[in-house]
Amino acid sequence: MPKRVIQGIEELKTLVGQTIGVSDWLAIDQARIQLFADATGDHQWIHCDPERATTQSPYGRTIAHGFLTLSLCTLLSDMAFTIEGIRMGLNYGLNRVRFPAAVKEGSRIRLVVTLHDIKDIPGGVQGTFKNTIEVEGVEKPACVAEAVARFIA
Numbered sequence: 001m002p003k004r005v006i007q008g009i010e011e012l013k014t015l016v017g018q019t020i021g022v023s024d025w026l027a028i029d030q031a032r033i034q035l036f037a038d039a040t041g042d043h044q045w046i047h048c049d050p051e052r053a054t055t056q057s058p059y060g061r062t063i064a065h066g067f068l069t070l071s072l073c074t075l076l077s078d079m080a081f082t083i084e085g086i087r088m089g090l091n092y093g094l095n096r097v098r099f100p101a102a103v104k105e106g107s108r109i110r111l112v113v114t115l116h117d118i119k120d121i122p123g124g125v126q127g128t129f130k131n132t133i134e135v136e137g138v139e140k141p142a143c144v145a146e147a148v149a150r151f152i153a
């Protein structure tokens with residue numbers, strides 16, 4: 001999908017309740033899962049041992065860490081939309097995160113971003129976004145995260 005370009009904070013304010021972007025599909029391979037495991041020290045076999053996961057996991061293969069999936073919101077958001085005319089955007093935190101479905105190695109994910117709320121803050125705005133990471137061909141989302149970001153004009 002083409003990346004959406006939002007023309008500044010004033011246009012962003014008009015988009016409350018709307019989907020503001022959908023990313024391209026991103027393949028999740030074992031190399032990415034392993035890099036995340038190495039970076040975080042989380043080498044649980046369900047993520048890092050393809051042979052064991054094939055025989056012992058209910059998924060039949062390794063799965064991505066939930067926090068890997070969540071961390072990809074930044075990359076996927078950048079694919080989905082941009083806001084022109086701001087000095088910077090800052091991750092302000094998360095209100096709620098859930099992982100309803102696993103991301104199996106070899107699958108593809110994408111992000112759908114909906115602007116839930118926006119309010120003025122000194123120098124800019126604070127937005128609350130519903131980030132839904134979908135897995136291609138899977139009914140349940142892999143991750144639903146209510147993220148809060150600040151944009152400084």
